[in-house]
Amino acid sequence: MHVVQGETAREIVYDPRYFTISADHPAAALPPEPSAFAGLWLQEAKSGPWKTQEPWATWLGASYFRGVGELGQVGLSARGLALSPGQAPGPEEFPDFVGFWIAPAENESDPVTLYALxxxxxxxxxxxxxxRRTSGVVMDIEATLHFRRRVTHVGIAPLTSMYWYSETASSRTIDWRPEVHDSDGLAIWTGSGERIWRPLNNPPRTMTSSFVDEKPRGFGLLQRDREFLHYLDGVKYEKRPSAWVEPQGDWGRGAVQLVELNTD
Structure with a gap:
């Protein structure tokens, strides 16, 4: 973990005194080398109620990251990259962000810049x-990749969410909640301008749906149902954010793929 100041970077050395850790907690035994930081949060300004609010952006675990939505909730996550997701017979490979360099915003209107290895x-x-912290969170992301070996299936700008059941696919189990999901559908804005909406399912086995396209304008996993009575759950599914990806430049020909795993 490093902080960028001008043209230099200074390492933030791990110290357990940065955290409130009980003596019997496994984290209390973490060594300082290699760095015991699991990831990082971006919090609201210290002049506000930042200690009681969700971080507005988080990078934590493998290449997962996420931001808070307009309604003040977190939900689905994005990943830096997906390698062979849902592609049998081999296992999926999960790249890690192994280093971070943080350049704080100089002014309130400037973005926070984060570099990741x-x-x-x-x-x-x-x-x-x-x-950028707006009503939600907006991120402009650039990546340069160097492959060590041939990879047959690469997912750019992958998103990961939770879906158990909804009004379009009723629960196969006994549960008092009408719906349980962080996202309820995949939205695609194709290169030709067509708008596609694909409701999510909970299939009995892993299923992959491919939407072949060229120069896609956008895609994302959305939470469109905003009625509390449709969930009846205090975890506030009705406030979970959506994630929308707009490619920069020409992504060429490929496919937006939806990989659905069974949830029981």
């Missing part, structure tokens, strides 16, 4: 995130 057996990568 990705590593995995198949590749290494350098990422730059320009993060």
């Amino acid at each position: 990705m590593d995995s057996p198949s590749l290494s990568g350098a990422y730059r995130f320009l993060c």
